[in-house]
Amino acid sequence: MRYDPRKYWNERYAREGTCTVGRSGMDAARVASQGDIFASAILGMLPFRAARTLDFGCGVGRLFDDLTVQSEMCLGVDLCQEAVATAQIRHDSPSFFHLKADSIPFPDGFFDCTVACTVLQHIVSPPQFALWCREIGRVLAPGGCMVVLDDNSVGRSAAHVEFRRPHAVASALGVLIEKKALVSAERINSHWVFKGRKS
Numbered sequence: 001m002r003y004d005p006r007k008y009w010n011e012r013y014a015r016e017g018t019c020t021v022g023r024s025g026m027d028a029a030r031v032a033s034q035g036d037i038f039a040s041a042i043l044g045m046l047p048f049r050a051a052r053t054l055d056f057g058c059g060v061g062r063l064f065d066d067l068t069v070q071s072e073m074c075l076g077v078d079l080c081q082e083a084v085a086t087a088q089i090r091h092d093s094p095s096f097f098h099l100k101a102d103s104i105p106f107p108d109g110f111f112d113c114t115v116a117c118t119v120l121q122h123i124v125s126p127p128q129f130a131l132w133c134r135e136i137g138r139v140l141a142p143g144g145c146m147v148v149l150d151d152n153s154v155g156r157s158a159a160h161v162e163f164r165r166p167h168a169v170a171s172a173l174g175v176l177i178e179k180k181a182l183v184s185a186e187r188i189n190s191h192w193v194f195k196g197r198k199s
Helices: 005-022 028-043 064-069 081-090 126-139 164-173
Strands: 049-056 072-080 097-099 111-117 141-152 175-183 188-198
Touching: 005 081, 005 175, 028 111, 028 141, 028 188, 049 064, 049 126, 064 072, 072 081, 081 097, 081 111, 111 126, 126 141, 126 164, 141 164, 141 175, 164 175, 164 188
Parallel strands: 049 072, 049 111, 072 097, 111 141
Antiparallel strands: 141 188, 175 188
16 A cells, blocks of 8 residues: 555554654653754754744654744644644644645745754655755755754664764755764664755
């Protein structure tokens, strides 16, 4: 059966609810620990205060509170309608948007910072990966900052995951990597994170 991201994440959310912020089967403490480690890694790549930040694949808004500390305005988008609804309720904010179509509903160059935390690895289809990378690049202003964190399990695969190397992702996004690092901790698989700049 072909992997359909919209169907997969809506069904997974229906099964697991907010546990979709971590890996299936993870206990709440491990999910929280993973979220804290990922947020710290992403914020460590953002040493400036952005005017407008996009959280691409925001889910239930796990990064929202952290990103709003370093951004005047933070907006999130996600394919999963129920996750977006949960994010709006959890944060008492209309700053989250459901991606009803294969496009980001903001104008060209609207954001000076975009973030994708364990999201791009779940866009398996090469044409869809290229489409969403173009969309992220489109809404990022020239000179804007892009921070991506994904799993470092290159060589492994799953129906809903395509593991890629940082330079392949940066190239698809149209950004030049300025800084990259590995992110690992007890009981959490190694991940990579990079900060790229759109020329």
